[in-house]
Amino acid sequence: MAKSYRFDPNKIEIAAGDTVTWTNNDNFTHTVEVDGRDDHTVGRGDSFSMRFDKPGTYHYVCTLHSRDMDGTVIVT
Numbered sequence: 001m002a003k004s005y006r007f008d009p010n011k012i013e014i015a016a017g018d019t020v021t022w023t024n025n026d027n028f029t030h031t032v033e034v035d036g037r038d039d040h041t042v043g044r045g046d047s048f049s050m051r052f053d054k055p056g057t058y059h060y061v062c063t064l065h066s067r068d069m070d071g072t073v074i075v076t
């Protein structure tokens, strides 16, 4: 979830094969870019989902507000 220029929670642990959905509850457009690839624009009220098949630690960021908006997905 993105709100007030933050991802909340900004750290999540999932199992391989699970899907993470980012929902933008903010009044501004944000993006989700995972590990520096495929930046996805997420407008107000929109969502972006991504399935994680491989275990590992993934870093994501909103490229519009990268100083404040980042997070981690841990896939086990």
Ligand SMILES: [Cu+2]
Pocket (backbone or CB within 6 Å): 005, 029, 030, 031, 062, 063, 064, 065, 069
């Ligand atoms: Cu943003």
